[in-house]
Amino acid sequence: MENLEALHENNKMDARVRKNSIWKSIFFLSTLFGLVVLVVLIARVLFQGVSWIDLDFITARLSTNADRAGIMGAILGTVWVMLVVIPVTLIIGVGSAIYLELYSKKGIIRSFIEMNISNLAGVPSIVYGLLGLTVFVRLMDFGNVVLAGGLTLALLVLPILIVSAQEALRAVPGHLSEASYGMGATKWQTIRRIILPAAIPSILTGSILSLSRAIGETAPLTVLGIPALLIPFPGGLFDTFTALPMQIYYWTIDASLVAEYANLAAATIIVLLLILFILNSVAIIIRNKFQQRY
Amino acid sequence: MSMATDNKVQIEVSNNHTTTENNTTQKRVVYDTKNLNLWYSENHALKDINLEMKENEVTAIIGPSGCGKSTYIKTLNRMVELVPGVSTTGSIAYKGNNILDKAMNVEDLRTRVGMVFQKPNPFPKSIYENVAYGPKIHGIKKKALLDDIVEKSLRGAAIWDEVKDRLNENAYGLSGGQQQRICIARCLAIEPDVILMDEPTSALDPISTLKIEELIKELKQKYTIIIVTHNMQQAARISDRTVFMLNGEVVEFSETDQLFSNPKDKRTEDYITGRFG
Structure with a gap:
């Protein structure tokens, strides 16, 4: 009976309730922090770049003259690179996932392979750039063309795709x-x-998310030596190219020379964000449309 | 394709052959299990099983959870191999061929021995596609023939009248009992000789259970049925012979009437009178 009295009288209920509210505020502030940073970032970019976006900016060729510069070349470059990345990652990625998940026997070798794939997913992207430079640009002698860039980015996102397809x-x-x-x-x-028809919606969602990562990558492309100023549009796998994130990178660096370049970079960021946003929406639509009940 | 049709012809011929034989002579043994032992890695799950199962009979396997009854029925079409680390000794002769032999083609065995699972597991496809799945994977492509098989199988599973107007709807729209009969129809569509049922009514309500039990009684005219059940009354109602298993061993195997009215083994008596399990 003594114990029970203690339970009701000396239970520090107020203190416990207060503690709960404190923790709740801490978690709320953590969420708020991320949100605020995102809003500031997007607001700044929009403020700086949105007035520079018009049809000419989207469709024109690159130029050193900020008023005449356009990003069609970079958009086409990104599209061409994706035309390499998509089939390569889908075929090799889904193929490996099917083998590992459905054919290979559970055991030490399989866990070893899976562990390494997970580790590869965490390797810094610039390391993939070095790999691409050594193998595709120099050893296979492609030069810094669409094919080399595409294969490098494909290698970069393959581990992510394999893991998500396995799941x-x-x-x-x-x-x-x-x-x-x-x-x-x-x-x-x-x-x-x-199995495949039931898994395809999640496989597609996973692939689109990993492809968005490939679209935004800059570091591996800088290592490959993608040119800063490229006037002609790429038209094939063996053409040199530039891509949207590269363009942002160079314009940001050169903003110390020409102040308007910073605005061009911001405008390009908006275009890149829009593309990523559309891709992610497609992923969500696919997921919702094809999701099956079991 | 020609292989599949050949098989079907053979099966039909042998069925006709034996129905005529049934009237005069004894029923043929379909499954002859001899000294079967099975391990899940280190765990000895089946111990020296010896059983003979006869054609056009319903054999029920009863016993408490974990006694090995599901493991045994899954060994009869080698589905147990989907679990990693399974090893067996002894033999199971299916119509004279040892199915545990490495040379046995499991895909072929499973087209002759159909299986209905504990939880209704239709594919997330239309009712039609569910039933046509088996024939399709065995190479039948003609629409007219598939239509025939689908109708015949759905009638065989006593669900044709309920679904004939919505064959193209997803099977998930049906009730649990209907889904289970779709699964039985799907199994009939490959024209097996034997149907294995692993607690087919344990997830169903009493009325659906009753329908499935009536169906089982009809199906035994054409098929050999081996059913695992948790429900002793069910075993008593529908089976010709009953196996009682305990801790991986067969305790008693006899005519159902005899096993329930006059069990020979003390443990059987304790179980069926509800003293354990």
């Missing part, structure tokens, strides 16, 4: 594949007709 495959309920095996379907028939 997507793992999320397909086992009772569905059991039903298929139970009717005498082979592994490939089960993968092709049951």
